Amino acid sequence: MGPRDYTPSAYPRFAVTVDLVVLTLRTGTLQVLLVERGEEPFRGQRALPGGFVRPDEGLDAAAERELAEETGLRDVPGHLEQLGSYGEPGRDPRMRVVSVAYLALAPDLPEPRAGTDADAADWVPVDDALGAPLAFDHARVLADGLERARAKLEYSPLATAFCPPEFTVAQLRLVYESVWGQRLDPRNFHRKVTGAPGFLVDTGRTRTEGRGRPATVYRRGDATALHPPLARE
Amino acid sequence: MGPRDYTPSAYPRFAVTVDLVVLTLRTGTLQVLLVERGEEPFRGQRALPGGFVRPDEGLDAAAERELAEETGLRDVPGHLEQLGSYGEPGRDPRMRVVSVAYLALAPDLPEPRAGTDADAADWVPVDDALGAPLAFDHARVLADGLERARAKLEYSPLATAFCPPEFTVAQLRLVYESVWGQRLDPRNFHRKVTGAPGFLVDTGRTRTEGRGRPATVYRRGDATALHPPLARE
């Protein structure tokens, strides 16, 4: 119907928050940004970062603002997309809250600065985060975000969001291996990603990474989908 | 952060609605359920069906309730999933509204009964709906829903949600052709869908549909994904 004829003259009022599943790769491990709650409920427990949507602010804008606040960066590089909304009654014991979850993928960022926000933010390896209890229904949100990220690497060029502006095929492969938790054949991987039109742009330069032949340096291309997709498993 | 420390003592309040993109196949054409608005704003214009989420009701439950109300059926067969949330300030000129959109896929349903709700609901071919102006940001929501449905047919067994409990391969092919707007080779299609494990269950019976050899009757299987996926284009 669109807002219309639900009687009790006034419509029901909800608090609306955005919650963020921010994923990054640190020291070769997939990590997620979590805060330790300083207040009840769930005081002392880990939770996804997030906060209230302001009255004159769109959902995407709220997510971007929160992402900047929690990481301490003005323009966070990477990718941000809406994940889904969670609004079971009782998910927050204080009031009726609908939370719009966002998924952010970012390259290795500086350590979040403590004290900027009420809760201390920190990077946590996703395997640890999945095992630990999280506040509210955040375990579910995190699981949904992870699965979304894993699926999107297959058919979209999103893996580059985990990389700095310039990167090598080996770095990109490490992204896939970390997110999927699976080893990939370096030779076939190389052929596939360099063969996918618009995925990678050759900068013409090379870079030496420890031992071995120097690797070509690429930037992300303008493709929005991967043809053919890369296969998990 | 989770609901926490945003000051102006009270948190901002929003109205929350669910809006439905209900797709079905009628007379070989993909159609969407639209209502004609009886009130301002956008009076007389078409809109997606939907309504306020009630104070003690989850989002999925609200979507199910609205779907039942708008179609006039108690248990609507098919598929219902969350599509995304839309909450730009100003999308509803009366108040700040966050709308959680749902995508429903249903087999051919009876004509929605007029008069049950404030607005008259009707099936509209999607091609017409995409051309006409829709209230609020519903044109965008509809486009997103369509693209989601098209994409999901590729890698999920969701096409069966458009079919009655028992159906033939030709009926299923018509679903794909209508949603994708594309002809498919009946012979290759047959081989692929019958070959995908868990997609279709042979009932052992056949059915004669006009001329031609009788077709085997299938039920949907319990697969949750299609391996290998069917390819568009």
Add this chain to the structure above:
DNA sequence: GTAATAGTGTCTCTTAGACACTATGAA
């Protein structure tokens, strides 16, 4: 030199699409 990583070539197997062909019904 050896070790290690980057990148190419090639082989095999699977799958997609094109389409010939068979099966079984209605008119």
Add this chain to the structure above:
DNA sequence: TTCATAGTGTCTAAGAGACACTATTAC
């Protein structure tokens, strides 16, 4: 019978995975 639809077989081309081989660096 003819025609239309259901369903199978087969051919070809393209992609996936396995892995030999070459290229270029550090040590």
